[in-house]
Amino acid sequence: MRLNAFIALATGWSRRVADQAIIQHRVEVNGIPAHLGQQVTTSDMVRVDGNIIHIPKVHTTILLNKPVGYVCSRRGQGSLTIYSLLPARFQELKPVGRLDKDSSGLLLLTNDGALAQQLTHPSFQKEKRYHIRLNKPLQPHHKRQITEHSVLLEDGPSRFQLQPLKNQANWRVIIKEGRNRQIRRTFQCLGYKVITLHRTDFANYHIGNIPIGSYRLL
Numbered sequence: 001m002r003l004n005a006f007i008a009l010a011t012g013w014s015r016r017v018a019d020q021a022i023i024q025h026r027v028e029v030n031g032i033p034a035h036l037g038q039q040v041t042t043s044d045m046v047r048v049d050g051n052i053i054h055i056p057k058v059h060t061t062i063l064l065n066k067p068v069g070y071v072c073s074r075r076g077q078g079s080l081t082i083y084s085l086l087p088a089r090f091q092e093l094k095p096v097g098r099l100d101k102d103s104s105g106l107l108l109l110t111n112d113g114a115l116a117q118q119l120t121h122p123s124f125q126k127e128k129r130y131h132i133r134l135n136k137p138l139q140p141h142h143k144r145q146i147t148e149h150s151v152l153l154e155d156g157p158s159r160f161q162l163q164p165l166k167n168q169a170n171w172r173v174i175i176k177e178g179r180n181r182q183i184r185r186t187f188q189c190l191g192y193k194v195i196t197l198h199r200t201d202f203a204n205y206h207i208g209n210i211p212i213g214s215y216r217l218l
Helices: 003-011 015-023 113-120 140-148 182-189
Strands: 027-029 046-048 051-053 061-066 094-096 104-110 128-134 151-153 156-158 161-164 170-175 194-202 215-217
Touching (some): 003 046, 003 051, 003 113, 015 027, 151 182, 156 182
Parallel strands (some): 104 194
Antiparallel strands (some): 061 215, 151 156, 161 170
């Protein structure tokens, strides 16, 4: 298989990120600097940043109900990290997408690079659902702007679906993009603050009755 595909399966990176690592001379195959488009087999010794990598023989995926206040990285830099919620055998799993520190809900972690690629690459347009609460009722013209037109952010236009929940301050957000803090920034641009943001669904995965701070093995 192509080297970038091997790296993606072994690390959970995208193939584009794997190619960048090769270009930056961070990858060796059998002790020799690698090159783009190189073919490898499972018998080759591939190193990234000096560490030998392998394609996992058994894929593991878990669903975590992330609490507010936890970051999706191993280095919390003063904050709590999601890995403190997991036993040792799951410490090498990587998040599929992220939730910011102030958000909660469904987070997938896996060592299946192909699954991570399928769920996160923009071309697949996987649907994500959130329950949000705003600091004040959403005005009808602002709802139409978000759902029918778009809100212009610094990284491009933002548009997603909205379904009312309890009242005009509580909504279900349905979105297929994954830009950084996109939902929060969209509402902020219109003069609202997202008080709570909780992800309930990611593609065909659902939070179900997993308690906050707990996980379920798939």
